[in-house]
Amino acid sequence: MKIVAVGLGLIGGSLCKAIKKHTNHLVGGIDIDRKVVKMALSQGAIDYEAKDVSEADVTIVSLFPPTIIEFIKENADVFKEGSIVIDSGGIKKAIVDEVTPILAERGVTFIGVHPMAGREFSGFEYSLDNLFDEASFIMTPLPDTPKEEIHIIEDLAMSIHFKKVVKTSPEEHDRIIAFTSQLAHVVSNAFIKSPTHQEQLGFSAGSFQDLTRVAKLNEDMWTPLFIMNKKALCYEIDFIMERLKEYRDSIESEDSERLHQLLREGRILKENTPVM
Secondary structure (H helix, E strand, O other), X not given: OEEEEEOOOHHHHHHHHHHHHHOOOEEEEEOOXXXXXXXXXXXXXXXXXXXXXXXXXXEEEOOOHHHHHHHHHHOOOOOOOOOEEEEOOOOOHHHHHHHHHHHHOOOOEEEEEEEEOOOOOOOHHHOOOOOOOOOEEEEEOOOOOOHHHHHHHHHHHHHOOOOEEXXXXXXXXXXXXXXXXXXXXXXXHHHOOOHHHXXXXXXXXXXXXXXXXXXXXXXXXXXXXHHHOHHHHHHHHHHXXXXXXXXXXXXXOOOHHHHHXXXXXXXHHHHOOXXX
């Protein structure tokens, strides 16, 4: 199978490296930065620099969400008839709604996907061939998405060592991801803005490192992600603000019984949270 990856950043580069490591597929790469393409070639992440997507059986578009839509629309007539296009964006409904009908008119199947793995760094230089080991691969096929195409992408995911494939709707993906990913980035990024942060050296350990890890984000990517999922994300932000107020009020009033209850509830929820 001939695969072309558009965008060779952290996720796109890691997908290419994993595909080359674990499969015999031919992989082409496209990136606006020629230095990145040369780096990918030198590391064996891709077999060749693709001029376009016209020969790809599967095209993986790993760009920022607005650019994913823009690229697919601009190249709608170039994709090979009968091919499959997937993306790797962290938002699904907006992308799926925009590009699915356009590609369907040209005999091309679009399937929104989201590899659930990442790092606090961006760019091809931080890509890894094992980034997706033991991770979840989310797919958001529509009711009329051909089952054969779904199986092709599912098999590809499992072949590059994702632990499991999770199928859901674009709407459900966005609702849940607002909690599991986007809210965590907002909270971490806000937490580190405390003026006390300037005095933390020598006073911080695992808790600080855990909570601030994803504060180091790529604002160019996360800004449109947050806005494109504003309804679900604002719900989660409002909810956590209400819960924080409960903790604050119980501490300020020295209500030990209420505080103890709040802490116990959180502990039990965490202990009963399944892994993966």
